[in-house]
Each structure stands twice: as structure tokens, then as C-alpha cells.
Amino acid sequence: MTDVISTDAPALRHGLSAPDIKVRSYLQTVTHRLRHDPVTLFFLAVILIIALAAICAPWIAPFDPNKTGTLYRLKPIGFRGFILGTDELGRDMLSRLIYGARTSLVMGLTPVVLATVIGGTLGVTAGFHGGRVNMCIMRIVDVFYAFPSVLLAVAISGTMGGGIQNGLIALTLVFIPPLCRIAETTTTQVRSLDFVEAARASGASSASIIIHHVLANAAAPLFIYASSLISVAILLAAGLSFLGLGVEPPTADWGMMLSNLRQAIYVQPLVCALPGVAIFITSLSFNLVSDGLRQAMDVRA
């Protein structure tokens, strides 16, 4: 029967070939787009370098980051082997920056990852079930949303006493509301689409529909938003440390370093600005990479 053959066959009758669409999987498409995006690739490399430096800190840091030396306080860049100078207690800036990367990356990534998991689950549940469940979850989330993130982080962290652990908890709580909201919005949108109805029509259970259909479609916006939150998290973590609510001395941390070096800015301005530069570069890199990922992961051609 002529109508059952493949639709591009008649074209071959006249020696013409049908337009050639290369069959690429989604992952291949994303990789292909990323490969042709120089800005994203560059900043991805920057992030990787920072991450590697943080991981290999014990091996690449030239000095012990906690070793003080009152003789060498606030020395400028390049002074006698201290490649980036020293801080107000005579510790090597470069080593402290490298070790500080560990803290900053942990304080930046962990809350976002935790908040994505928790907030995402809450949001998908609220979005999929709608009605009262949705109302309950989203109104509670809205209460947290009403506070500016910095104040909220400070308040929670301050109430629990300072320290890395409490700082992490505070940051996680701050990030759950926006991620929950994004998850809820996309889930609600996806839930009303035809293919979800078709899945229900084939007799699938709610769990199966969520896992196979809803999650895949809601995950992308969630992931992209989460990656843009990393840069914010790094800034917030630095802010907490700046206020003394984050890590405890003598652990190296960029925010705390900034805070301590504040008074010395007139003595060695360049050295004092270094932690700020580090925060800026890291935050910016995550921001731009997340942007690039968003463009690359767009499903429509």
C-alpha cells in the first residue's frame, strides 16, 4: 500500500535524496553546542582550575596557610617568595587563597545541592498534586520567601551560633524557597501537557509519570536555576564569614580574609583586594557557565 511506505521514499524516485537530518541524541546536541561557545568553555576551564587547586591544595600551596610570621606582616606582592604577599598576621596569601577556595567551594556548592534536592522534591510534589497539598507547601515556602536572603541567612546563622555547619544549614534554608517555586511552576506547566495525559491514559501510576515524564522536563529549568544560584551562594557564604558567622579562625576563607584585611587597605591595597578578586572571579565564572548551559540545554533547535 502506497500510504504505508516511509514518507521520504518518493523523493528517491528521481534520484534526489531527502534532506539529511543527522540523528543526534540530546546529550550530543548539548555537547555540540557547548563546544562552539568559547565564553562558556573559557569560564568552565576557570572553574575547573579553581576546583583542582582546591582539591590539590596540600600539594601545591607553597607555604602552610596557618603559619604566622610577625616579621612578614602585610608584605607586598612578590616579596621574597611570597608570590601574592602576606596578610596581617604574616601568613602567605597565595596559600590561604588556595585553601580558602576549598571552603568557598564547599560553602557554595553544598547548600545549593541540598536545597535543589529538598526544594525540588517539595516543588514537584506540590506541582503534581495541586489543590490543598500545593497550597500547604507553597504558602509555607512563601513565608520564607518574604525575607531578603542575606538577612535570612544572617538571622538563622546568628541564632544557631556561628560556625561552618550552621552556616551551611542557614544557606540551605535560604535557597529552598526559590528552587521549590521553580520546581512547582514547571511541574504545574508540564502536568497539563498532552503527553502527560496520554501517559495517564495508558494506565501509568502517578509515581511512574513523575519519574519518566515530569522530572525530565522539569529538571532542566531547575538545574539551570540552581547553577545560577551557586554564584550567589559563594557570595552569601563570604558575607557570612565577613560578619563572623561562618568559619572560625584560623581556617582560611575568602570572606573572613576580606573582613580581617579591611583595616589594612591603606597599607597594602593590592593584597587586601585579593580575596575580593577571588570571590568575584569564582562567582562570575559560575554565573556565565550557568548561562551558557541554559542556552545549550534548550530542547528546541
Added chain:
Amino acid sequence: MTEDKSIVSAPFRPKLEAVRDEDPRDRGGNRQPLLIVNQLRKYFPIRGGIFNHRRGEVRAVDSVSFSVLKGETLGIVGESGCGKSTLARLLMHLIPCDTGEQIFDGEAVGELRGLSLRELRRNMQMVFQDSSSSLNPRLPVEQSIAYGPRVHGMARAEAKAVARDLLDKVGLRPELFGSRYPHELSGGQKQRINIARALALNPRMLILDEAVSALDKSVQAQVLNLLRYLKRHLNLTYVFISHDLSVVQYISDRVLVMYLGEVVEIGPVDAIYTAPKHPYTAALLRSRLNLNPAERLAEAPLSGDPPNPINPPSGCRFRTRCNFAEAVCADRSPALGEHTNRSAHRAACHMVHADSGHSLSGRAASVEGAHGQRN
């Protein structure tokens, strides 16, 4: 068997294949309609105000009853607001109905001793209108098709084989199209995938909700041919919902006309299209555009827009636009009449029933006749 064939095929479809006796899924026999729908009703509440209380309701589907016979294609036509899409979703149990019952091949659906929803879904599937959201954009089409069987317990490899076989059946080469994503396919190809997905569970009945409406005309023809082919070879029964009268005429055996949530006319396709009994059906058919420029219409057959389904007119809902409306039409809602017989042609109109109180009742065989009576 031959006796059944003659009943089935006379008077209007000499080439129709009767349902084969050997169909293992058949439980009720040839005379049993595949689907009986009784008094289906769905009102949507309109909420407003501070506490979201019920302010009114949209009477989307109002006491609709009909049967679908084995092996036939029942076309459902109506304009926007008539409730046909809601009806489709009620049949598939995608939305719960307020009242009403469904009987599938002799077994009540949803009852304790009858057919469970899960079993119903193996027998009845839906093909949606082609849209950007009819297929999951993140799954290769093969997996979209295989999802249904997997849900019902099939192993992954077997489901994939089923999916590939179906791709072949709908005219798409599995090697070429299996791993493509929906956005890489044209409208007609996506619709074929929709059909394949609906067939994956080996259903006996397909509900096609505006399945070809969004396609270009040339592609529409291809898909309609495919549907005819599949119906013959897979022993299917179709419920074909569309606003396009010509398509419904081509593909249906019987036609059901809906207006504002109610069934206004039902009967064999030729009878309805050549001699409609209900004024609305007649006006609808006259509104079709002719391809011959010499036969242009100078006057619109029906004026105005359909009234609000929130507060439909009392009695017969069509009376506000009907040329033959009289006092009795506002008082009493006309009944449709018994119509499980394959050749029954019924209309819910006071003019059709004798002794209804209408001045033209019983005397006019069709609306054209009624025009003659008036003049």
C-alpha cells in the same frame, strides 16, 4: 456469520468487514455494542469570590447517552463549546464524571465486578491533536511509544520491539525515526507517532480527538488513509471527534451531532448528510464551503454565536437561533429517542416527534421538508 454480515453491511457499507469471530478479546458477541454510554454528565464549577465558592457551573456535557458498535467509526461533530473534547476525556476517564455509567463490551466500567480502570485502558486509547505538547520532548519517540507497554509490565527489550514494529506499521522506518526527538519531526510524522503510541497497548477502540485538525491538508489525507488501513487490519473501532464535517463524512459510519453539551442528532452518515432532521445539523451542513465558486453562499445559514454554556436556554438549547422555534421549545427539552440500532436516525427536536405540541411536528420528514411546510 453470513447473516450477521448482511445486517452489518446493509444498507450503506457493502465493503465493511464484520468483526471476526476469532477475535480472542471479544466477550459480548457481535450484537453487543463495544461501548455504551448512559447519561454522562460533567458540570465544571466556576469559582470566585474570597472563599472560592461555587458561583455557577459550565454545563459542558449534559446527560449524553449513545453506543458505539463493534467495528464501526462513530463520528462526533460539533462546534466549539459543544462539549466534544470534554466528552472524549470523560470516556477515557481522564477527568471524573459527575454522573453516568459506561459499559465496555458488556461489562460496567469502574464497578466492583466489572472492568477496572487499568483494564479499560488496555482496551481503549486516545490519539490527541498534534501539538507541541502531545509528545514528551525529552524522550526519543521510540521510548514514548514503548512507555505504555512498560507501564503494564512488559520488559524493556520487548517493549522496544513492539515500538519498532508499530513504527513500521504507521509508515515510518524504525531505524531512521526511532531515536529521533519530537522537535525533529514534521506534523504528519508526529501524528503517526501519536497513533503508534495509542496502538502500543493493543486496544480495541481508539478515540481520536481532532487527530487531523492541526495538519496541512495534504498531510491530513495521508494520515486519514493510514487510519483506514489500520482499522481494517487491526480490527479497531473508532470514535472520531472533529469539527471538520467533510473529514467526518469521509471516515465515519455513523455520526453524532452535539450542541451545547447535548446530543442533538445521531444516525448513519449518509442519512445525516443528505437528510438531516435537526435544524442545527442542517445549518451546520449548509455552512460548509463549496469548492465551486459558482455555488457561493449569499446568506449565512446560521446567525449569531452559540450561547453561553453557563446558562443555557431553557428547554431546547438551540431555540434561540432556530427558525422554527415555538413556545413548546422553551417549555420542554426534546428527547432524542432510542438509538442503539445501527440504522436508527434520531433527532432531539420537537418537529420530529409526533404529538410534541409543535405546529410542524410529525409532518416533516426532514428540515428541508419543514421549509416547504412553512412556505
Added chain:
Amino acid sequence: MASVTEPATPLVRVSDLTVRFVSRDATVQAVDGVSFDLMPGEVLCVIGESGSGKSVTLRALMQLLPPKRTRIGGAITFNGTDILALDERRMQRIRGSKIAMVFQEPMTALDPVYTIGDQIAETVIWHEGVSRAVARARALDLLKMVRIPSPERRLNNYPHELSGGLRQRAMIAVALSCHPQLLLADEPTTALDATVQIQVLILLRKLQQEIGMGVIFVTHDLGVAAQIADKVAVMYAGRIVEYGSVQDVLMQPRHPYTLGMLASTVDGQSRDRDISAIPGSPPDMRRVPPGCSFAPRCAAAIVACTAVAPAESSVGQGHMVRCIRAEEPGGASRRTMAGVS
């Protein structure tokens, strides 16, 4: 309305119009050499499927295409004025007053936060500078002209308070508010029900005859063309493949695509046979093969068809076809009918 001696100056003259959309990924040749004339008071229907370039052609007439990405070639003349040479300011004077447009989806084409009366009045005030009172009176007249029931009440209605058919009439009223000479319609009845569609089409035809304006109506539905057109242009892959009076094109088509479209129209088809469908799908406009763009799907195609794009050839009084086999005795028509059905 046949005229024995046609007036000399056409209202619209399009000569060899080409439109290309350039972007990072690809260049799409949306319109590839379109030429036609429209006389005052004439209705031209441009028929085509998606991707044929019909909507792009329409928008080019009002310079509504995004300027950065679009490369337009050829000439468009309206009442003697070269449209493509006009700057944006002068174009704005013409839009709405001399040339008006009606769109497919009235809900998005009408501003939801203003009443119908306000929107009509705004157009009148902008183009003619009259007072608000005069503009409101004109709006009322227009609503009466498009046969909207209880027009005084409707003046103060918002678009969402009207049904689909009434909204479409309201949009027509907005378009006609300044008595344009040319009305462009982009599938205005596609989203409407059959009973409403026929009302709107008859209304448009009546208004067009009363006002005497030219209309270019883009659609994919041959029935619509049969109902209101004087002339028909069939577009495929950016080119006009057949052009002529509505009787010629619909009753005696000569191009295989037109023939295929008519044959595959589900209208009075015998139920026992399959519909003769045109195989394949419209071409990807990013990669147009050389030669006739319909050749890959054409049952009457020969090798010569794929070599060079066919030129316009005349097959009757004012009836043009782009097909090298159209002039054969018996025409490609018979061959195609045999091949397709």
C-alpha cells in the same frame, strides 16, 4: 465581477519579490520571486500550506518583517508609491489608514486592557486627528457596519467579553476604521467554527464591495477561496505556482500541486477508496533543491524538472502556471490524475 477593460493602474504591484531571513545557523529563502497585480476592488486569495511563504509575502507588503534579519529584494508598489523605499515614519502613516491588516487570532491582535470602542477610536484619532467624540461616533458606525448586535453596549466591552466571532468582527472594524484602500487578511477565519466562518466571510465580501477596497486574503483552505476570491494565487515553497481567476484555478487547475490539493481535499470523497494524497512533506526552506521545488513530490515529474526552476507560462486568459509540462496536449493534468489517484 469581471471587467471588460481593466483600469490601467493596479492598486498593488509586486514584482519579483524575494525575502530571505538570515541568522547564525542558516539562511531561509522564504519568498523566491513572487509577482502579481491587484486591481482596486479585487479580492486575491493566496493559497498555500505552512512554509509556502504566503504570510511572509503579506507582511512584506506592510513592511512588518523584522528589519535586522530580513533581506528583501524586488519591488512592491502601492498606488504608485514604492513601499520598500519608505522609511518607518511614512510607513506608519500608511499602516492602518491606507493599508490595514486583519490577523488570525483576534485575542492576541486586540489589546486586552482597552475596550473595543477605545481601540477603534485610537486608530481614527491617530490617523485623522479628529476629536474623541467624533472618533467614538465613527466607532459606533463601524460596529454597526460589521453587524455586531447591540453595538452601543459593545463599545464598552473588553475583548475577552466577546465570543470568537464577535472578536473577529471587532478586529475587522478596527481595520476598516480609516477606510483603507487595501485590506490584508492573514487567515482570519481559520480559528473560527464553520457557522461563524461563513458569516465572517460573507460580511467581508459585502464590506469589500460596499467600500470598494482591494483585499489580499491568505489561507490554506480552498473552500475559503471559492467563497470570496476573484483571483487566486497558489504558492508553494516561496513561489507562485499557479495564478488566475478563481474559476480557472479551482475548476480547471493545471499545476500538479493544485491538482493534488484538490484531489486530496476530503469533500465528497468516495468512502471506499483511499484519498489521493500528495506524498512527502513540504521542503525544508533552508535547503531548497535546484529545479522545481515540487518535483520531489510530483507524480508527473521528469528529469528536466529538477534541472531548472520552471518559468511562468500562460495557459489561458490571465491564467499562469509554473510547470514545464503544463502546456502539453492534455496537460500535465491528466498525467497527474492518473499517477496520483
